[in-house]
Structures are given as structure tokens and as C-alpha cells.
Amino acid sequence: MPTTSTVDRPSNVSESLARGRLGVPSVIFFVLSAAAPLTVVAGVVTTGYGVIGVTGIPLAFLVVAAVLALFSVGYVAMSRRVENAGAFYAYISRGLGRPAGVGAAWVALIAYNALQVGLYGTIGVAAEPVLDRIFGGHPHWAIVALVAWALVALLGLLRVDINGLVLAALLVAEIVVILIFDLGQIGNPAGGEVSFASFSPDNLFVPGVGAVLVLAILGFVGFESAVVFSEESKDPKRTVPLATYLSVAIIAALYALSSWTMAVAVGPDQIVAAAGEQSVGLIFNLAAEHLGDTAVTIGQALFLTSVLAAMISFHNTTARYTFALGRERVLPAVFGQTSARSGAPRAASLAQSVFGLLVILLYAVNGWDPVVKLFFWGGTTGGFGVLLLIATTSVAVIAYFVRSGAGETLWRRAVAPGLATVALFVIIWLAVSNFANLLGVAPDSTLRWALPAVYPVAAALGVAWALVLRNSRPDTYARIGLGAASAVAAVRPAEQPPAPAATEVPR
């Protein structure tokens, strides 16, 4: 056996593959641009104050950030060992078995679709002031939503992922505007004094706390996607964990600050009433008072682009989920096909667009309120689905490391995921008992049970489908959870002899 090491030798292969690899800032930019901060601050937080009526939202962001940071410890550790690392169901099928994985995949499809179509409910309101300024009038929300829908559907098919530089510029502009608005709000506190009441646990741990925590989770959706870049990052062991933690920290700081200053400017005792009345317009009305017209115009324009960017990003996420499932043959194989020229997952993208169109038309024909009943319900129901996925993934991480945890510290493979799991299930329990608060409906409304019940039903159907596959199509069953890499599993016979040493060329 020669002892000379060949690893330190300069390598053309390593060097040319390392070129263009991503560092921490690029990965953070990617994660945050999917998070669309202004959509959350102007849309989700204000509607949340109004609908749920709990003033502890700023503290909720910090609590959820702590739980998600804890969750990420085991999550990023496992991500290095998982194919298809961007999708929660891949972890679940590795950790808890393939039937659970398919159940999770069904849940994920519903949750991400709900998040995406929910955004169509707010685009009309977001475009209203901008269109008013340009044309002096605005059409019905559904017309704006249909135009946005056509744009998203087209871009999804052409796979014109918006240029990274444009997204980064928009993101920076959004954050700057949010911070300026925050300064304006904190500089003009209601009653002349800055109140920290929003951070008092007394204002969070009230009936409705579960609803607020789900709302906060919704703000963080997208933090999980940093792991997609494991292979493309400069140093997967450092870049991806750091980018994940920093993204969670940045999102938490930004949202906690904004929701707190909002309450300070309106007054903690007034915020619920004001948000209920002004809804999405709240922070712009505050900015108009404190900062003047120009700041408002810029803010409103950026809110519009932010919602659009979020729509495109969630459309692509959903389409890629569907594509991965098509590649695995868990969904029909047609969903795993791409358009040759653009490489867009064509059928998957079309399916998502058709669903979006149906939902817009359903709401328009019935005249349902787009902001509360589409945007907020879609967002919170989707957010609840993502919460279920995160919690199940957390269990899967523990189960996985129990079997193959060699090389990971006790903290990473058991303690942190264990604590996160307990916290996440407490949040789920609170959320289920507060679902009426989350939706803003009467406690005896059927929706209060019908919407959260969608997920267990979908999960049960997914598990049943996986069991059918195990018996009828074992080769498909073997591919579950592998995403694009399932093509390799299909060609690899189950009982493969180890590589014969004879094929090795002696050097």
C-alpha cells in the first residue's frame, strides 16, 4: 500500500468545480429573497394583529427563532447525508421510513400550494395604491391577481428565474425601507413613550398564543432552503450551517423589530383595533404620518415587487417539489419531465398554475374577501403545514441519528433535536387548540377543524399510497425520498457485490 498522499496535490477537477461555489452571503441572500420580508411585515404581521388580536407577536418571532435555531442543529447535520436535501420529506423518509415520507410529501404539496395561492389574495391590495398613482384608479382585485398569475405561470414555464442580482437589489431595498419605517415608528411613539409591552410574556401567553406562533413560523418559511446548496457551497460543513443560523437570526431581528415598532407607534392597546381596520395599509399609513409621501410611494412599490417575488419563488418551490416526486415516480412520471429548451419542470409548473387559477376564480366568483380569507387563511394554513413538517423532520433527525449517528456529537444528534421536537409539538398542540383564533372565526366554526384536518388526512392517504407502492411497484418504493438521485437507485441492483478490486489499475 503506497503511503504517499494524493489529496494535497493541486487538482484541476477540484479547482474547476470549486469555481463559482457559493459563500455564506450568497446563500443568505437566496434564503432571504424567498422569505420576502416586506410581504411579511406589511401583509402578514398587520393582518395577524388584526385577525388574531394578540399583541405578543414580536416576542413570538423571537421564541420561534430560538426553536428553529435549535431544530437547525440536527437538520443541517443530517442534510449532508441526505439526497434531495432541500425537501423535508426526504429527511422523513430516511428517518421514519418511506411511508411516512410519502405522507409528508403530500402534506408539503398542500402546504406550499396554500402559501403560493394565498399570495394571489394580497396582490390586488398591494397593487392598488401603485395603480392609483399611475392611472388614477384600480381594477377589481381578481383582475390584478389574474395578471400576476399569468406572469407567474409564464415565468415558471420559461424558467426565467429572476436574475439573482435583481433579487438581491430588491431585497436590500426592502430591508432598508423596513428599517426606515421602523425608525419612523419608534421615533413617534403613541402617547410619547416607547413601550416594551410587546415583549412581555404576559402579552404572548394568552388564549391565541398558538395562532401567533404559527404566524411567526410563516415568517420563517424558506429558512430550510439553505441546505439545497450543500454541494454548491465553498465549505458545506461551515457555509450551510452558518447561513441557516444567520438567516434565522436576521429574519427574527427584522420581524421582531418591525412588529414591535408598529405596536409602539400605534400604542400596544390600540394596535389590534388599528390593524383590524387598516389591514395591509397600516404601516404605510404610519409612514405617511411620520415620513412623508415619497417614503410611502417607495414602500408601496416595493411591497408590490415583494409579493410578486414571493409568488414566483413559492411557485418554483412547489413546482420543484412536484418535479422531485415525479422523478421518484411517486407522482406520475410526467411531472418529472422538463421542457428541453428551458429546463423548467413543465408539467409540475403547469399543474401549480392551474390550481392557482382555479382558486382565484373560486374566490372571485363567490366574492370572498381576498385579504383575510385567501391571503391570511392560505398563509396560516400553509404555515401550519410547514410547522407539522418541521416537527416531523425533527423526530426523523433523532431517529436517523439513533441508527447512524457515528461522528456527530451528542448535542447535534440527540439533545438539540430532542429539545426542538418537544418545543415544536407544544407549538402544534397550542396551534390546534387555537385554530379558531388563527383564522379569526367563531370557536364552533367547521373551518376551525376542517382546515387543520386536511393535513392528517393527506398524510394518511400518502402512507396508504406508499404501502400500495411497496406491494405493487417495489422499484418505485425504493426510490422514495431520493428526488433527482432516484434515477441512480433505479439502476443499482439491491444485492450488489462490492466493487471488484481487480478493476483497480495498479499505480
Added chain:
Amino acid sequence: MLIADEFFLIAHNDSRGKAKLHPAATGLGLAGGLLGELILYGHVTVSNGHVSVVDRRPPADALAHTVLDQLIGESQHRAIGTWLSFLAQSATTSVGERLARSGVLRRQESRRLLRTSVSYLPIDLNAVAWPATRLRALLDRPDPPSVPDALLLGLVVAAGLTREVLWSAGPRAHHRLNVLIPALPAPLKELVGHTEAAVGAAVLRGVP
């Protein structure tokens, strides 16, 4: 004609040399073709996701020779995925140049907005359209295609070019295509599987 050459012509089956396939899949499909040539000529083999060199004698083709030298020179890298990504970076240029050397294509540089782009224009349109036509005809015949042709078809499917080849073919051709890849010799089957996985991963990453 060599596998990668035919793949190149199918992916650029156009009078102005425009690509029919997005760049990531084109590069990976060509990389699969280049490795496939070395496997077919018995220079390398693939098993358990690793490439191993079995015959170090120089192949007749200059590009195959270059690729083999790279495989021998950097033996610390054995994962087939690594080699596919590495070869994919330069495959469009290197295979395009090979076709230009053999007189099938003509290299043309054009400058647009400060950027120089290279395209390879067909010299004889029929010669360029031939591989796709040939594959389509193969699938209409009942007897199974030869191993190199089956590999080429496998790479076409893996890269997502099926529609370009089978745009007018009937369900029987589609059925033949589906049973073809599982029947490939093991190293080639693995090569096709890894190419398909790499193309899918590029789509999932969402970076064009």
C-alpha cells in the same frame, strides 16, 4: 459517428446551430457521451458510482485521449457524479471543436453586447439532422438497437431530449425506449442513471 458527436447534433438540430436543450443538460449529456465512449472502447468501467480506468493505452480519438488522461491523472477523484460535472463544464466546446475538426460543423464567433459567443453552424443540414432521424427509425424497427445506439438513446432520455427525437413516433416506439435502458450493460446503465440524476439535480437547484 461517436456517441457524444451524435448527442451534440441532436441537441443542436437546427440550421443556425441554436441549442434545443438547456445548457446544464447539454453539458451533462455530452459528458455522459464522452465517458460512454471510453466505456464502449474498454478503457474505463463504472461500478458502484465509481469510474475506474482498466486500459491505459491511448484511444484513437484525440478528445477521448484527453479525457482518459484526465481520468488517469486525477485518480483521487473517482465518483462518477464528480466527473460528469467536471466534463460538463467544457463538453459543449470540446465536442463542438471535435465536430468542427471532422468537418461536420463550422465554428462561428459572434459579438453581441461586448460578449463573444461561439456557435457551431452546420455545413450540411442533412448530416446534422441525420442522428435524430436515424434514432427515430431505429425505434420503429422491431429488432433491438446496438449497444452504442442504446446508450445514445439512454442519454437522450436522461437529458430530457425525448421529445426532440420522438416528436412523431407512436406508442410502440415509446414502449421500446422504456425497455431499452434497463437492458443496457451494467456500467452503461449506471452511467445513464447518474446522468439523469445530475440533470434532475440541476433542475432542482433552479440555477439555469
